[in-house]
Amino acid sequence: DIQMTQSPSSLSASVGDRVTITCRASQSISSYLNWYQQKPGKAPKLLIYAASSLQSGVPSRFSGSGSGTDFTLTISSLQPEDFATYYCQQSYSAYTFGQGTKLEIK
Amino acid sequence: EVQLVESGGGLVQPGGSLRLSCAASGFTFSSYWMHWVRQAPGKGLVWVSRINSDGSSTSYADSVKGRFTISRDNAKNTLYLQMNSLRAEDTAVYYCARDHLVTTVNWFDPWGQGTLVTVSS
Numbered sequence: 001d002i003q004m005t006q007s008p009s010s011l012s013a014s015v016g017d018r019v020t021i022t023c024r025a026s027q028s029i030s031s032y033l034n035w036y037q038q039k040p041g042k043a044p045k046l047l048i049y050a051a052s053s054l055q056s057g058v059p060s061r062f063s064g065s066g067s068g069t070d071f072t073l074t075i076s077s078l079q080p081e082d083f084a085t086y087y088c089q090q091s092y093s094a095y096t097f098g099q100g101t102k103l104e105i106k
Numbered sequence: 107e108v109q110l111v112e113s114g115g116g117l118v119q120p121g122g123s124l125r126l127s128c129a130a131s132g133f134t135f136s137s138y139w140m141h142w143v144r145q146a147p148g149k150g151l152v153w154v155s156r157i158n159s160d161g162s163s164t165s166y167a168d169s170v171k172g173r174f175t176i177s178r179d180n181a182k183n184t185l186y187l188q189m190n191s192l193r194a195e196d197t198a199v200y201y202c203a204r205d206h207l208v209t210t211v212n213w214f215d216p217w218g219q220g221t222l223v224t225v226s227s
Contacts (some may be wrong), residue, residue, distance in 0.1 A: 025141065031211065032223075034213040034215075037170040043216075043220055044143075044151065045217070046213055046215050046216075049211065049213040049215075050205075050208075053129040087150065089151075089213070091211065091212050091213060092169075095141070095156075096153065097151040100151075
């Protein structure tokens with residue numbers, strides 16, 4: 001099974017900060033990597049698919065990069081509505097999510 | 107508007123059974139693979155099961171294999187998850203999600219609002 005490891009597990013940042021979250025796969029997954037945002041009590045929402053493609057309607061301050069085993073989600077300038085938990089997911093072999101990164105207000 | 111609405115969650119005793127439903131609207135349900143994903147309280151997301159568009163192919167996480175059955179009724183635009191031999195560790199919010207496939211890459215979008223299953227005596 002492919003394991004997905006996110007870092008950090010939690011992160012404190014301020015509005016306007018640039019934030020990067022990392023996701024590492026236990027084996028190469030090419031670009032089969034997606035990112036989701038989840039707010040408390042809500043369903044996950046797709047942000048980025050295929051490692052770097054921005055889902056329609058998602059603000060351009062979100063971006064994704066990487067291939068193989070190492071991937072990043074970057075938020076260029078944090079907005080108040082971005083404080084949430086972020087999950088990466090691989091779809092190369094079955095489906096595995098990272099453990100999540102909780103982004104909190106500093 | 108594309109929408110997924112889960113129902114059927116509730117409190118069940120260990121060893122009991124429950125059937126979840128996911129009603130789809132706003133898209134051609136019969137053209138899409140579908141998934142169930144669960145989230146234990148305070149924990150992360152875990153993929154549970156998927157079914158292909160005509161229901162002829164299914165797959166399961168090892169943790170539920172042999173106990174859970176995914177199915178669909180394309181005439182009713184509804185996805186199901188039959189859960190048997192439930193355990194305390196099955197306690198979670200269960201989400202249904204639509205699979206979106208482009209060439210060979212797929213992702214989950216949208217997701218339903220979730221339904222809570224609590225396994226406890």
